Amino acid sequence: MLKSVTExxxxxxxxxxxxxxxxxxxxxxxxxxxxxxDETVRRFDALESGAIPISRAHPFLAAPEALGSTPIVKLESWDQLPARHNRIESLSDAQLDEIQRDIVAWWWDDKEVLAQTVAGIIDASFARAGVL
Incomplete structure (x- = not known):
């Protein structure tokens, strides 16, 4: 990534x-x-701050039990970054705003699903242990 950005x-x-x-x-x-x-705090930091992550594509990003069909920008190689940057630069501010709104909305919805899933696992564990 650094090499592609600097070169x-x-x-x-x-x-x-x-x-x-x-x-x-x-x-x-x-x-x-x-x-x-494959899972990185950098991606979550970007999502949490409202920035759109750009990442290399890998199975984790498509795994339903992980991030599912995340709408982040995915590259097969960091060598694709310059071309993708050029395409992004050609978009209007309104188009970029819409992309950013979509990913922020997706992230907030996904966090809610994750929270419900974790709560269900915790509740089921306590129920099995006879705590609840």
């Missing part, structure tokens, strides 16, 4: 220290490399 001189701000939350809240997109695992 193509894409307008990206990369910050590797504390304090990036405020930057994400003022960003429309956020790069979300997976790190050591």
């Amino acid at each position: 193509h001189r894409l307008p990206a701000f990369l910050k590797v220290t504390a304090g990036f939350g405020a930057l994400l809240e003022n960003s429309r997109f956020a790069l979300g490399p997976k790190g050591g695992a």
Whole structure:
């Protein structure tokens, strides 16, 4: 990811220290490399702040038990980032606002489903243990 951003001189701000939350809240997109695992806090930080994550495609992003059919921007390779950036740059502010509203709405709905699922598992565990 870093190589693709720097080689193509894409307008990206990369910050590797504390304090990036405020930057994400003022960003429309956020790069979300997976790190050591398919699930990454970077992606969730972006979603929580309202930024649209851009990530490499992998099975976790399509797994119904994980994020399901997440509408985040998915790349097969970080080498595709410059072309995708060019397409994004060609969109109007209204189109970008709509994409951002859609992903924020999806994230809030998905968090509600996840909360209900976790609550159901906890309740069932307590019921089996005879606590409830």
